[in-house]
Amino acid sequence: MGFHDVRFPDAIARGATGGPEYSTDIITVASGFEQRNINWQASRARYDIGTGIRTREQMAEVIAFFRARKGRAYGFRFRDWTDFEATGQEMVPTADPLVWQLVRRYASGPVEEVRLITKPEAGSVMVRVNGTPASVTIDPLTGKVTFPSAPAATPYADVRFDVPCRFDADHLPVVATAYHLQQVSSIPIVEIRA
Template sequence: MNFHNVNLPKYIEIFAVGVSEFTTSCATSMSGREVRSSDSQIARRRYLLKGCRLSQLQFDAFNSFFIARAGKRFSFRLKDYFDFKVDKQIIATGDDIETKFQLKKLYQDDFAPYLRSITKPKISTLKLWLNNEEIVPQDIGLNDGIVNLGKPLPTGVKLVASFEFDVPVRFANDNFEYSFNKDGTISLDKAELIEVLE
C-alpha cells in the first residue's frame, strides 16, 4: 500500500486552497441540445498550497516531508480545514445481519443528497450511539474507515456517529518550486496536492 499514515505539517495545511471537482462530458446534438454525462460519480479534491511563506526551519521540514513521500509516489493525510467533521449523523440502519459499517458523510440536498465514504477518520474523535446510548465498537479501521460492532445491528436501529477525518492525498507532481524572499522567508510556488480515491 503506497500510503504513509502521517499528516502534512499543520503550518502547511492551513495554506491549502481546495477545489472539489467532478468530471462531466458534454456533447451538443444536431438540434443544439446539450447532453451531459458523468465520467465520475465521486467528487475529487485538489489543493493548492498558496501563499506559503516559511522560515528556513519550516522549509527544511517540508522538504524532508516531500522527499520521504518520494514526490507523488506515497499518499498521506491532509486536514481540510473547510470540511473535516461529521456531527451526529446516521451512518447505518440495522438489518440484524451486518456487523461492519463504512463511515460516511452526508452532504444534504433536497433533490440529490451526496454520500461520501470516509476512509481516514481520526480514531480519537470517533463517537458512536445506538438509541442515544454511546457504544464502543469492537474495531475501527484506521485506513479504511470501517467500524466493526462485533455483533449485528438490530433491524431498524440507527447507528449514529460523530468524528473528524482527514483526506488521503498525494503530491500532484514529482517536484515543487520555491523562492527566497527579501525578509529571509521562503515561498512555496505551485505545490499542488490531489485526493487519492480509495
Template sequence: MPFFDELFPEHISRDASGGPRFFTSKAYAAAGQRITNREAAYPLHEWTIAQPVRSREDFEELRAFFYVVGGDADAFRFQDPSDFEGDRGNTSLTLIEGNVYQLNRTYAFGSRVFVRPIFKPVPGVVVWRNRAGAWTQASAVVDVATGRAAISDHAGGDTYAWSGEFHVPVAFKDPAAVWRFLGGPEMFTEWSGIELEEVRL
C-alpha cells in the same frame, strides 16, 4: 500506491484553496439540449497551497516531508480546513458485510443527499446507534486506515451515525518541487503553489 500515515503540516495547509472535482462528460443534441453523464460516483478533491511558508523551520519541515514521500510516489493524510468534522447530523454508516460498516459524510439539500465515504478517520471517532428513536453510543471498533467500523449487538431497525474528525488521502500532484531562493541579510527559501490531489487507495 504506498501510504505514509502522517498528516501534511496543518500550519502550512491553512491557506489551501480547492475542493471536489466531479468526473463528467457532456454533449449537445442538434436541438441544443445539454446531455451529461457522471463517469464516476464520487469526486476527487484537489487543493493548491499558494501561500509561501513563512519561516525557515516551516520550509525545512515541508522539504523533509516531500523527500520522505518521494515526491508524488506515496500518499498521505491531509486535513481539509473547510470540511474535517462529522456529527450525528451529517454522517451515516453503510453496511459492507456482516457487522462491518463504512463511515460516510453526508451532504443534504432539498430532497437529495450525497453520501461520501470517509476512508481516513482520525483516532477517537465515536459511533452512535439510533434504536427506536433514541441515540446511544454503540460498541464499535473503527479502523482508522480504512474508515470501516465493526459494530457489536446490531438489531433490526438500528441505524448509525458517527462523530469525530477525518482526513483525506492525498498525494503531491507533481513529482518535482520548485523552490525559490530569496536574498537579503539572511538567505531564505520558499515554496508556493503546492498542488495536492486526492487518491483512491
C-alpha cells in the same frame, strides 16, 4: 498503493486552497443544446498547498515531507480545514452485519452524496445506536467500524477526519529569492480514492 499514515503539517494545510472536483464532458451541438456526460459519480478533492507556506521554516518542513513521500509515490493524511467534521451521520452497512463504514453526507434538496470516510482521526469517533454510545473497534486506515454483535438499529457517528492524498507532481518548484524568501508557484495534491 503506498500510504504513510502521517498527516501533512496542519499550519500549512490551513492556508491551502482547493476542494471537491468532478469530471464532466459537455458536448454542445449546432443548435446550442448541450449533452452532459458525468464521468465521476463522486467528487475527488484537489488542493494547492503552495498558498499555505508563509515562512522559511514551513518551506523546509514541506521539502522534508515531500522527500519522505518521494513525490507522488506515497500517500498521506491531509486535513481539509473547510470540511473535516461529520456529526450525526448515519453509517453505511457492509456485507458483514458486524462491520459498518463511516461516512459524511452532503444533502442539497432531494440529492444526497455520500462520501466514505477512510481516515478518521484517532480518538474522535463517537458511535451511537438508538442514542446510546456503542462500544466498537475502529480501523483508522479504512474507517470501518466493527461491533461485537450486530446493532439493533442503524448506527450514527460523529467523527473528525482527514483526506487521503498524494502529491500530484514529482518535482517541487521552489525558487529562493533571498535567505528568508522562497517563491512557490504551485504544489498540487490530490485525493486518493479508496
